[in-house]
Amino acid sequence: MARKIVITSGKGGVGKTTLCASLGAKLSLGGQRVLLVDVDIGLNNLDVVMGVENKVVFDLVDVIEGRCRPKQALIQDIFNPTLFVMPSVHSYNHSVVTAENVKMVLSKLEDFFDYILLDCPAGIDAPFQRAIYSADEAIVVVTPHISSLRDADKVINLLSSSNIKKSYLVINRVRGDLIMSKEIMSVEQISELLKIDLLGVIPEDDEITTSLVIGNNMQGKSPSSYAYKLIAENLHNGSQNIYDCTCRYRGLWGFFRKNIRRRV
Numbered sequence: 001m002a003r004k005i006v007i008t009s010g011k012g013g014v015g016k017t018t019l020c021a022s023l024g025a026k027l028s029l030g031g032q033r034v035l036l037v038d039v040d041i042g043l044n045n046l047d048v049v050m051g052v053e054n055k056v057v058f059d060l061v062d063v064i065e066g067r068c069r070p071k072q073a074l075i076q077d078i079f080n081p082t083l084f085v086m087p088s089v090h091s092y093n094h095s096v097v098t099a100e101n102v103k104m105v106l107s108k109l110e111d112f113f114d115y116i117l118l119d120c121p122a123g124i125d126a127p128f129q130r131a132i133y134s135a136d137e138a139i140v141v142v143t144p145h146i147s148s149l150r151d152a153d154k155v156i157n158l159l160s161s162s163n164i165k166k167s168y169l170v171i172n173r174v175r176g177d178l179i180m181s182k183e184i185m186s187v188e189q190i191s192e193l194l195k196i197d198l199l200g201v202i203p204e205d206d207e208i209t210t211s212l213v214i215g216n217n218m219q220g221k222s223p224s225s226y227a228y229k230l231i232a233e234n235l236h237n238g239s240q241n242i243y244d245c246t247c248r249y250r251g252l253w254g255f256f257r258k259n260i261r262r263r264v
Ligand SMILES: Nc1ncnc2c1ncn2[C@@H]1O[C@H](COP(=O)(O)OP(=O)(O)OP(=O)(O)O)[C@@H](O)[C@H]1O
Pocket: 009, 011, 012, 013, 014, 015, 016, 017, 018, 019, 040, 120, 121, 122, 172, 173, 174, 202, 203, 204, 205, 206, 208, 209, 224
């Protein structure tokens, strides 16, 4: 039976969908059967990030409303044969999709996968509650900004009083040069503040910004691709290898890199 993990944050735009797609890609590259489910109904974009939006025939709402069987709504990834996406709709009357409906759909698919990753919408109201309802574990994504950390703190409190058994922290868009100059909080300070297990750290990476499709970046050797690989391994094996965002800024080359970065 699949591990069902919701990827959430509170604050919008911190990298939930990017993490969902990239982590799914890395887990499937490691041989796992992975399903990504877009529960961000109305503002969904997992299909776009995965580069499969032209292949969408049926979606989560079609399954819930009985227009197709759950397996008919699955789209195989372009790069990894063991990675599948269940897309969602752009415009829809949300109230028709209930937490129980989503759980029922997942229950029909969980025996065919090792992991089901749920891409959660921003916020902490009804759509968030609907997204977390079917999951057993949660990954809370933050960026090193105070607004993101405050929202994540609220989310962690809500998760602790929900059916979620285990929550992990991922810190995204970390700039090692700003940590070294003490202009942003360090990874240790953020982990201490939020008091949940650190699963990984992802550097700010132009490869993500410029990638049209996440799978392209996940095949390569970019710093973020390596960071996502570590996160997948930590999640799967329980290892605790965290990407060090400051390593690129140490030594002589690091000194130049740091200064160039601040001046352009
Ligand atoms: N580590 C990173 N480095 C650079 N850009 C990143 C990184 N992570 C995410 N991004 C960029 O940040 C933007 C927002 O990411 P994403 O859509 O994954 O956030 P989200 O939390 O899912 O947003 P929403 O709350 O709207 O669903 C995207 O343009 C993405 O390419």
